[in-house]
Amino acid sequence: KNEVEQSPQNLTAQEGEFITINCSYSVGISALHWLQQHPGGGIVSLFMLSSGKKKHGRLIATINIQEKHSSLHITASHPRDSAVYICAVTSGGGADGLTFGKGTHLIIQP
């Protein structure tokens, strides 16, 4: 079973700061997902990546397959970025779903 660890668990920053959230996993994967969950809200898929880097607006996700590590970066952070960010992985070989990290609770203060 893949173990997915995220750091930090909680992060408070000021508006405009550059944010980095880290994710590591224990077993080889076929894809890694970054998800966003607002308080009391549903879960939205931000990125799915199996190599390299992806960018969407102010969000950037990178993955290093050899090191079993991924990072999610937020540039020019804004209070509306406040949410829980969840890393999840799929190990391939079938539709057996995602294995999730426990999430990083991000608060951006104005």
Add this chain to the structure above:
Amino acid sequence: NAGVTQTPKFQVLKTGQSMTLQCAQDMNHNSMYWYRQDPGMGLRLIYYSASEGTTDKGEVPNGYNVSRLNKREFSLRLESAAPSQTSVYFCASSMRDNDNYGYTFGSGTRLTVV
């Protein structure tokens, strides 16, 4: 485009009562999933269905049953609710059992068992 629709959004049950959580997707996805989310823990897989007519147990299946009614619908049933089943439940779907496709989640069902 509705995506993944879950009903109900909120439910309070008494211990021993039964209920069914409904999930439907309109994206023609093959695979569907039920997860539960508890404080301090990551989401955990209850059951999944790789395709119409098939279901399989996930990490925490005890106390639950599922039905893949057709390609669109995947329901989760609690036959005799217990306080330990108090949780937020999410349904999700993906295109197929190919990991190159992303996942779409429903908005969740907040269930309290008293």
